[in-house]
Amino acid sequence: METMKGRVAVVTGAASGIGKALSLAFAAEGARVVLADVEDDALMATRTEIEALDAPVLAVKTDVTDENSVAELCAVTLETFGGVNILCNNAGVGGGGLVKNQQLVDWKWVIDVSLWGVIHGLHHFLPHLIEAEESHVMSTASVAGLMAVPGLAPYNAAKFGVVAIMETLHHEMDRDPEANVGVSVLCPGVVRTNIATAQRNRPDHLRRRRGESIDQTAKAPEEARARNAAIAAALENGMDPGQVASQVLNAMYERRFWVLSHPELLAEVNHRNQELADLKNPTLISSFTD
Numbered sequence: 001m002e003t004m005k006g007r008v009a010v011v012t013g014a015a016s017g018i019g020k021a022l023s024l025a026f027a028a029e030g031a032r033v034v035l036a037d038v039e040d041d042a043l044m045a046t047r048t049e050i051e052a053l054d055a056p057v058l059a060v061k062t063d064v065t066d067e068n069s070v071a072e073l074c075a076v077t078l079e080t081f082g083g084v085n086i087l088c089n090n091a092g093v094g095g096g097g098l099v100k101n102q103q104l105v106d107w108k109w110v111i112d113v114s115l116w117g118v119i120h121g122l123h124h125f126l127p128h129l130i131e132a133e134e135s136h137v138m139s140t141a142s143v144a145g146l147m148a149v150p151g152l153a154p155y156n157a158a159k160f161g162v163v164a165i166m167e168t169l170h171h172e173m174d175r176d177p178e179a180n181v182g183v184s185v186l187c188p189g190v191v192r193t194n195i196a197t198a199q200r201n202r203p204d205h206l207r208r209r210r211g212e213s214i215d216q217t218a219k220a221p222e223e224a225r226a227r228n229a230a231i232a233a234a235l236e237n238g239m240d241p242g243q244v245a246s247q248v249l250n251a252m253y254e255r256r257f258w259v260l261s262h263p264e265l266l267a268e269v270n271h272r273n274q275e276l277a278d279l280k281n282p283t284l285i286s287s288f289t290d
């Protein structure tokens, strides 16, 4: 992409963390920004911050798990700004826990937001991105989309899925003479955001259960709580989300597919690929908690 000036950029999960940093970065580059998030107060606060930059901004309360809500986001974007050039499918949630301790609601919540959210975004926006003279679509996966971190199976499943979808789309857009759509996937390592409190946006009907009732007391087994506490501690020392946003914008300017905030983590990915090539059973070289 040559310039962001006047481009219309839609960001999901825009009220916090990486999505908020992306939105501020697009506004600073002169884009018109559409903020989409399920968390109302944080969404309005982000809109106020972007308005202070004198940038055209629209905030649309959106639940990416709900196809109609994403359809509405797309309709309002087109109605307000007349088109769309950039889509960042960024909303995502996660939580730790061993597969043997997962409830179906854990799988459903994480996959609904982190994988179906991306699918809904592509389904509604891609035809308009293809119509645009120049456009770019980025989805936020994770290093957990490139390696199977123990204790994060639903998140890993969602993020491997996001990488697969975006890689497929990259090949398809490359072969499509009608389309001028750049494609990127963001695979961050640890970034200082609010993802450790992702449960704040978990809908009641997908909360953990004991029998037929929502389980408000023992929300997760001890191992999952210990894992989540370790993740929260690591996040405090994580990368600044603004730095990740700059990497994403650079990738859009340079039409680069892979955006890896922590390339040193590729050692684990390369180890996995080598074991696969050698048909060896998987092992890990990093010290992930288990």
Ligand SMILES: NC(=O)c1ccc[n+]([C@@H]2O[C@H](COP(=O)([O-])OP(=O)(O)OC[C@H]3O[C@@H](n4cnc5c(N)ncnc54)[C@H](O)[C@@H]3O)[C@@H](O)[C@H]2O)c1
Pocket: 012, 013, 014, 015, 016, 017, 018, 019, 036, 037, 038, 039, 042, 062, 063, 064, 065, 090, 091, 092, 093, 094, 113, 114, 140, 141, 142, 143, 187, 188, 189, 190, 191, 192, 193, 194, 195, 196, 197, 198, 201, 235, 238
């Ligand atoms: N922080 C990290 O270390 C890290 C690492 C790898 C990948 N990621 C990914 O980065 C993305 C952004 O997360 P973050 O770390 O900035 O976390 P965050 O919690 O700070 O921001 C996520 C945003 O998504 C919103 N959201 C949650 N459910 C939603 C829904 N159903 N519809 C619309 N919006 C919803 C939240 O309200 C929040 O504003 C996620 O996809 C996450 O999986 C984060």
